[in-house]
Amino acid sequence: MFSYWEKKHFFHCDLAVVGSGFVGLSTAIHYKKKHPKARVLVLERGVFPNGASTKNAGFACFGSLTEILDDFWQMTQEEVLELVEKRYKGLLQIRKNFGDKALGYKHTHGFELIDEQLLQAMDQMEEVNKLLKKIFNKEVFSKVKKPEKLGFSEKIKVIVENKFEGELDPGMYMDSLWEMAEKLGIRILTGVSVLEIMKDEGRILAESNSGKDSMEFVAEKVAICTNAFTKKLWPESDLVPGRGLILLSKPLDFEIPWKGTFHLDKGYVYFRKVDGRLLLGGARNKDFEGEKSTDFTVNPKIKSHLEKLASDIIFPGKEIQWEMEWTGIMAFGPKKSPLIRQVGKKTVAAVRLGGMGVAIGWEVGRELSGLLRKM
Ligand SMILES: Cc1cc2nc3c(=O)[nH]c(=O)nc-3n(C[C@H](O)[C@H](O)[C@H](O)COP(=O)(O)OP(=O)(O)OC[C@H]3O[C@@H](n4cnc5c(N)ncnc54)[C@H](O)[C@@H]3O)c2cc1C
Numbered sequence: 620m621f622s623y624w625e626k627k628h629f630f631h632c633d634l635a636v637v638g639s640g641f642v643g644l645s646t647a648i649h650y651k652k653k654h655p656k657a658r659v660l661v662l663e664r665g666v667f668p669n670g671a672s673t674k675n676a677g678f679a680c681f682g683s684l685t686e687i688l689d690d691f692w693q694m695t696q697e698e699v700l701e702l703v704e705k706r707y708k709g710l711l712q713i714r715k716n717f718g719d720k721a722l723g724y725k726h727t728h729g730f731e732l733i734d735e736q737l738l739q740a741m742d743q744m745e746e747v748n749k750l751l752k753k754i755f756n757k758e759v760f761s762k763v764k765k766p767e768k769l770g771f772s773e774k775i776k777v778i779v780e781n782k783f784e785g786e787l788d789p790g791m792y793m794d795s796l797w798e799m800a801e802k803l804g805i806r807i808l809t810g811v812s813v814l815e816i817m818k819d820e821g822r823i824l825a826e827s828n829s830g831k832d833s834m835e836f837v838a839e840k841v842a843i844c845t846n847a848f849t850k851k852l853w854p855e856s857d858l859v860p861g862r863g864l865i866l867l868s869k870p871l872d873f874e875i876p877w878k879g880t881f882h883l884d885k886g887y888v889y890f891r892k893v894d895g896r897l898l899l900g901g902a903r904n905k906d907f908e909g910e911k912s913t914d915f916t917v918n919p920k921i922k923s924h925l926e927k928l929a930s931d932i933i934f935p936g937k938e939i940q941w942e943m944e945w946t947g948i949m950a951f952g953p954k955k956s957p958l959i960r961q962v963g964k965k966t967v968a969a970v971r972l973g974g975m976g977v978a979i980g981w982e983v984g985r986e987l988s989g990l991l992r993k994m
Pocket of ligand 1: 663665668670672675812813844851862863900946970971973975976979
């Protein structure tokens with residue numbers, strides 16, 4: 620039950636953004652910067668954003684060598700280069716806007732472990748470097764000189780280094796977005812699940828998480844930024860959810876002989892050091908069908924695959940004690956690029972961020988804000 624005052628003041632706005640992940644908050648911020656007087660409201664169903672933005676691995680990356688080579692099978696050369704450039708520039712933009720300190724950003728470089736099966740990728744490294752020179756002006760991928768010093772399994776034949784990548788703390792990135800949103804006067808309402816959007820009228824039906832309160836918001840413009848959970852609000856959207864699992868070890872009782880962000884298995888598996896622990900995640904490719912889910916549960920098949928990788932490949936012969944595990948949900952589609960478009964007279968959407976939202980979320984928000992301003 621709402622009061623006269625609540626009804627009078629809290630249910631109308633100029634822009635309502637649904638979803639408070641990287642894309643939702645970035646959209647709200649870009650829009651509010653251009654329209655300081657606009658009343659901007661963000662509606663989020665979780666207490667914290669409950670999708671991928673605070674569940675991810677914090678890789679500030681744009682694609683490993685084998686991932687880029689894989690992309691050449693599905694996209695044109697121009698499309699691949701465009702995507703890499705978009706991701707790289709996106710990373711530079713968030714570093715510029717928030718600062719490395721606020722993001723917990725460390726420029727520790729990216730690495731890819733190459734086993735026998737992927738070894739032939741090395742024949743194409745120079746060619747890929749040549750193509751990427753247009754964007755980076757320098758060589759991106761190089762072979763690590765003494766890979767055996769890093770202590771990985773002997774199955775790892777080569778390690779490829781990428782000097783342009785780094786890592787950040789997703790919680791600190793979210794905190795920076797919250798702080799900026801707050802400074803600009805953006806309202807974020809949490810615990811509000813949007814049930815339906817009337818896209819031509821800007822009407823939004825929602826309920827509180829307890830399910831006790833039904834609400835109707837009316838907005839001049841609406842932005843759908845619900846990524847993997849978009850089908851409910853925009854059933855025609857071309858995307859499928861993809862769950863990701865992360866395991867975090869207990870603090871390790873030995874010195875980790877490497878730093879940086881590491882990829883395995885064409886980028887499907889990733890790991891890094893976090894506060895003296897091993898963070899290890901991914902392996903969605905071990906059960907693609909099972910992972911097409913918006914349910915935040917843990918797939919035991921994937922969990923045991925990751926655990927095995929830890930003691931076979933990453934720290935051979937060592938027993939790793941795990942302390943935490945969690946899942947987050949991404950969204951994928953036929954193309955690797957996000958879906959950004961107008962979906963009604965008063966409604967736009969930016970969804971399907973794949974596994975690269977850290978790099979592109981901010982710029983996707985800028986693009987969506989541009990679309991809103993043209994409406
Ligand atoms: C395990 C994992 C690891 C990853 N690692 C990396 C990485 O290292 N580097 C990288 O670049 N990317 C990584 N990603 C991908 C990255 O996290 C995502 O691309 C990015 O967070 C997507 O941001 P978003 O704002 O589009 O979506 P989300 O963060 O999912 O935000 C959508 C929001 O909408 C809300 N919502 C949904 N439906 C409703 C509704 N009906 N009403 C109200 N609110 C709603 C959700 O609660 C959620 O908060 C990873 C993802 C996962 C899951």
